[in-house]
Amino acid sequence: MESVMHRALNMAFINLNHPAHFLGFGPFQVSVGNFVIIAAMFVIFLLAIFIPFPQGKEE
Amino acid sequence: MSKSSVEKNWTARLRRSTLETMEPEDLLPDNQPAYVASWIYVFGVLTIASLVMLIATGLVLTLEGPSWWHVSSVGHFWNSMHLWSVELFFVFMVVHLWGKFWMAAWRGKRTATWITGVLAFGTSIVTALTGYLIQTNFDSQWIATQAKDGFNAMGIGAFFNTLNTGQAILLHVSLLPLVVGVIVVWHILLVRRKGVVPPIDNDATIDGGVF
Amino acid sequence: MVIKVDPSKKWSGPVRPYDIIKEGVIAVVVVALLAAGLSLFFSSPDDKAVTLKSWSNTNAPDFVQTATGELAGTTTSAGYGAPYNHAAKGPTLGPLKLQDWAGVRIPVDPANSFVVEPLLTMNDINATESVNSWKAASVDQQGKWATAYAEALSKAPAAVSVADTGNNFGPVPAMITSLLVMAKSGALDGALTTSDTPLPTDFTKPLLFLADSEGYFADLANKQHLSGDQWGVMNETGSWPGQSWLWLFSLGYQIEPFKSSPNADTLVMSILALLTIGLALFPIFPFIRKLPYKIPIHRLIWKNWYQRKL
Numbered sequence: 001m002e003s004v005m006h007r008a009l010n011m012a013f014i015n016l017n018h019p020a021h022f023l024g025f026g027p028f029q030v031s032v033g034n035f036v037i038i039a040a041m042f043v044i045f046l047l048a049i050f051i052p053f054p055q056g057k058e059e
Numbered sequence: 060m061s062k063s064s065v066e067k068n069w070t071a072r073l074r075r076s077t078l079e080t081m082e083p084e085d086l087l088p089d090n091q092p093a094y095v096a097s098w099i100y101v102f103g104v105l106t107i108a109s110l111v112m113l114i115a116t117g118l119v120l121t122l123e124g125p126s127w128w129h130v131s132s133v134g135h136f137w138n139s140m141h142l143w144s145v146e147l148f149f150v151f152m153v154v155h156l157w158g159k160f161w162m163a164a165w166r167g168k169r170t171a172t173w174i175t176g177v178l179a180f181g182t183s184i185v186t187a188l189t190g191y192l193i194q195t196n197f198d199s200q201w202i203a204t205q206a207k208d209g210f211n212a213m214g215i216g217a218f219f220n221t222l223n224t225g226q227a228i229l230l231h232v233s234l235l236p237l238v239v240g241v242i243v244v245w246h247i248l249l250v251r252r253k254g255v256v257p258p259i260d261n262d263a264t265i266d267g268g269v270f
Numbered sequence: 271m272v273i274k275v276d277p278s279k280k281w282s283g284p285v286r287p288y289d290i291i292k293e294g295v296i297a298v299v300v301v302a303l304l305a306a307g308l309s310l311f312f313s314s315p316d317d318k319a320v321t322l323k324s325w326s327n328t329n330a331p332d333f334v335q336t337a338t339g340e341l342a343g344t345t346t347s348a349g350y351g352a353p354y355n356h357a358a359k360g361p362t363l364g365p366l367k368l369q370d371w372a373g374v375r376i377p378v379d380p381a382n383s384f385v386v387e388p389l390l391t392m393n394d395i396n397a398t399e400s401v402n403s404w405k406a407a408s409v410d411q412q413g414k415w416a417t418a419y420a421e422a423l424s425k426a427p428a429a430v431s432v433a434d435t436g437n438n439f440g441p442v443p444a445m446i447t448s449l450l451v452m453a454k455s456g457a458l459d460g461a462l463t464t465s466d467t468p469l470p471t472d473f474t475k476p477l478l479f480l481a482d483s484e485g486y487f488a489d490l491a492n493k494q495h496l497s498g499d500q501w502g503v504m505n506e507t508g509s510w511p512g513q514s515w516l517w518l519f520s521l522g523y524q525i526e527p528f529k530s531s532p533n534a535d536t537l538v539m540s541i542l543a544l545l546t547i548g549l550a551l552f553p554i555f556p557f558i559r560k561l562p563y564k565i566p567i568h569r570l571i572w573k574n575w576y577q578r579k580l
Contacts, residue, residue, distance in 0.1 A: 011132065012313035016509040020495060027524045029501050033511035037146060045154050048098040049570045055096065056286050087291070093284040094575040101297070108297035112305055129316060138316075139309035146308075147301055149515045161567040165553035167277025177550035184515060191513070197317040198507050201491045203473075204481040205498065212361055212535035213543075217353035217372035222478065225471025254281055258572040259563065263274035 085251050095255050099162075102155035103250070109148035110243065114236065116141040121232060125195050125224075145187060152180060164256045166264070172253065175246040182239050189231035192221055199224075317494075317507045322462070322476055325486050326453035330430045332485035333453060335423050337446050340380040342416035345482040347380045354378040354478070361533040363540055376474060381412075384479045388461040389448055397448035400441035407440065415440035498523045518542065 020031040030038070066072060119137045120128065128134035156176065165173040191202050203221040210216035220226060259265070273283065326333040339345040343357070351358035352369050353376045360369025386404065389397045404412060418438040426432055431447050432439075452458045462479065463470035480487045488497070496502035503520040506512035522528050522538035531537060552558050562568060569576065 011136075011310070013311045016312055017315065018509055019493070020505070020509040022495065029495075031495065031501075031505055031509070031512065033506065033509055034504055034514045037150065037511045037514045038517075041150050041153050044150065045099075045157050048102065048154065048158070049567065051098055053096045053098055053574070055574060088288055089290075090285040091288040092281045093286045093578075094572055095288075096286070096574055097571045099571055101293075104293055104297045105301060108294070108301040111298050112301050116305075129318075135313065135316070136309055139312070139314040140305050142314045143305045143308040143312075144301070146511060147304055153515070158571070160552070161562050161565075162571060163559065163562040163568070165559070167279075169277075170553045173553050174550045177546070180549075181546055187513065187515075194316075196319050197490065198315065198496075200319055200473075200477060200480070201487075201496050204477055204487075205496075205503070208535045209539050211353060211369050212533075213539050214368040214371050216369075217375035220353075220376055220472075220474060222474040223472040228471075253278075257275055257277050257281065258575055259566075259568045260572070260576060261273055261275055263276050264278075265563070 081248070081252055085254070086248075088251075092255060092257070094258050094261075099154075099158040100255075102151050102158060105151040106148060106155050107243070107247070109144055109151055110239075112144040113141065113148060116144055117232070117236075125193055125228060129195070141190075145190070148183070149187075152183070156180070162256060163259060166256050166259075166262060167253065169249070169253050169256055172246060172249040175242055175249060179239065179242045179246055182235065182242055186231065186235040186239055189227045189235060192227040193224060193231055195224065203227075312510070315506055315508045315510050320480065320487065320490065321456070322453045322458045322479065323456040325480060325483060326450055326458075329483075329486045330450060330454075331423075331428055332483055334430050334446055334450055335420070335427075336479070336482050336484070337385055337449050338416060338420045338423055338442065339482065340384045340479070341442060341445070342413065342420045343381065344417075344420065345380060347378065347384075347478045347482050355380075361536045363533075363536050368536060378475060378478060380478070380482075381416075383465070383475055384462070385445060385449055387465060388452060388458055389445060391461050392448070392452060392457065394448060396444060397452075400444035400448065403441040404445060411440070414438075415442045419443060419446070499529065518545070 016033070020033060022029045022031055023035055024030050116137055120134075120141060123131075123134060128138035159173070159176070188202075188206060192199050192206070203224075206221045207216055210219055210221060219230075275281070275283070322333075336345060340348055343349065347354065349357045351360045352374055353372060355374060355378060360367065362368065386401055389401050392398075404415075407415070415438070419432070419442045422432040422439070423429065430450060431443055434443055449458065452461070459476055462475040463473060465475065466472070491497055491502065492500070494507045495505050496507070501520045501524060503516050503523070504512050504514060519538065519542050522541065523534060528534045528537050548555070
C-alpha cells in the first residue's frame with residue numbers, strides 16, 4: 001500500500017510528503033501550505049476588484 | 060374554478076405562489092443590470108462550480124468505496140481531485156463572502172440571502188469535517204479522537220460519534236450533501252428572485268446619503 | 271446627478287447581455303482544470319492508519335503502561351464520563367451540563383472493554399485463568415493490584431513487564447503480558463472492533479484505546495503539528511494545506527484563558543457558535559452594517575458604473 005502512495009506521489013510534480021515548514025512568531029504559527037492558501041484569498045480578492053471587467057454592449 | 064376551491068387545492072396554491080414569486084426570466088435570465096460588471100461577481104458561480112466538482116469527484120470515490128484510494132493510483136488521483144476541490148470551494152466562497160460584505164449585499168430585503176449564505180458556509184464546514192473523518196488513514200484517526208472532545212463538550216457527541224466511521228461515511232455521502240444542497244438551492248433562488256443588489260451610491264433607502 | 275432606486279424593487283435601468291448557463295459551464299470547466307492541475311502537481315497526503323498492532327510493535331512499553339492504566343482507571347477514557355461512562359462529570363457552561371445531559375449512550379468501560387473481554391476471546395488457558403482471578407477479586411483489590419503495577423511500570427519506563435517480588439500485582443502482569451501478545455499479533459484490533467457486531471464499521475473502542483496513549487499516538491500527531499496547541503486543527507499531515515477555514519476555531523486553543531482551561535472545548539465551541547450566529551446576523555448589527563459605507567471598497571467594484579455619463 002505504501003508503494004501505491006509513493007507511486008501516486010512520484011507522479012506528482014512537487015512532493016509535499018515531508019514535514020511542514022511553519023511561519024509566525026510566538027504562539028502564532030501557520031504552515032506554509034495554509035499561508036499560501038490564505039494569501040491567495042487576499043490576492044484573488046484584490047485582483048477581482050482591481051482588474052477591469054470587459055465592457056460589453058448595453059440594451 | 061372558484062377562488063375558494065383554488066385555495067383548498069394544494070397543487071394550485073403551490074403553482075400560483077411559485078409563478079408569482081419567480082418568473083422564468085428571473086430564474087434563467089439572458090440579461091443582467093449594467094452595474095454587474097466586475098470580476099468579483101464570478102465568485103458565487105465559481106463556488107457553485109466547485110460544489111459540482113465535489114459532488115462529481117465524490118461520486119467517483121463512492122463507486123469504488125472508501126479504501127480504493129489507498130490501493131490504486133487512479134483512486135489516489137480522484138482523492139486528490141476531491142481534496143483540491145475542497146480547497147478551491149472554500150477559497151472561492153470566502154472571496155465571494157468578502158465581496159458581498161463590502162457591497163452590503165443584504166440591502167433591499169436581502170437579509171435572507173445573507174443568512175442562507177452563512178448557513179451554507181457553516182454546513183459546508185461540518186460536511187468537510189465528516190469528509191476528513193472518512194479518509195481511513197492516520198489523519199482521520201487523529202481528527203476523530205480530537206473532534207470527539209469538541210462534540211462531547213457541546214453535548215452532541217452522544218449522537219454524532221466521530222469514532223464511528225460507518226456513521227461518518229453515511230453522513231458525509233448522504234445526509235449532509237442533501238442539507239448543503241437544499242441550502243445552496245435556496246440561496247440561489249433568493250438571488251435570482253431578488254436580483255443582484257444595486258450599487259450603494261444608487262441606494263435611495265440610505266437616508267440623505269448620510270451613512 | 272445620481273439615480274436613486276429602492277434596492278428592494280426590480281431593476282428597471284440599463285441592462286447588459288448575460289448567459290447564465292454558459293457562465294455556469296465555463297465555471298465548472300475552469301474549476302475542473304484547476305483541480306486537475308493541482309492534483310497532478312501536488313497529489314494528496316495519505317499517512318497510513320495506525321493500529322493496536324502497530325502501536326504494540328513500535329512502542330510496547332507505552333502500550334503496556336496504557337493498558338495497565340485502563341485497569342487502574344487512570345487513563346483519559348477511564349475517567350472521561352459521558353457519553354462513555356459515569357466516571358466523571360463533564361465540563362459545564364454556567365448552569366448548562368452540556369456534556370452530561372444526554373447520558374451514557376456509547377457505553378465503554380475501558381478495563382473490561384479493552385482488557386478483560388478481549389482476553390476472554392483468546393483460546394489461552396493462562397489468559398483465562400488470570401482473568402478469572404481478576405474477576406473473583408473485589409473492586410478495591412483490583413484497584414490496588416493495577417495501581418501498584420502501574421507505579422512499578424512507571425519506575426521502569428522501558429520495560430514491558432516487572433517481576434512481582436512483593437506479591438502486590440495479582441494477576442495483572444499476566445493479563446497485560448497476554449494482552450501485549452494479543453495486540454502484537456493483530457488479534458486485539460479484531461477483538462475490539464467485532465465485540466458488538468461481526469462486521470466492523472465502528473472504531474470507537476480501538477480509537478479510544480489509542481487516544482489514551484501518551485508515547486505513541488499523540489507523539490505521531492505532535493511530529494506532524496496536529497496537536498491542539500500547535501494550531502493542529504488547521505493543519506494537514508506533510509506539507510499540504512489543511513483546513514484554513516478553521517483558523518478562528520484553532521486560534522481559540524492558542525490563547526488564554528482557553529489554552530490552560532480544563533473547559534477549553536466547551537468555551538471555544540460555544541464562542542465559535544455565537545460568532546457564527548453573529549456572522550449570520552451581520553446585516554442587523556448597527557456598527558458592522560455601516561462598515562461597507564465607511565470603508566468604500568465598493569467604489570472600486572462599481573467604478574465603471576459610477577463613471578458612466580447619464
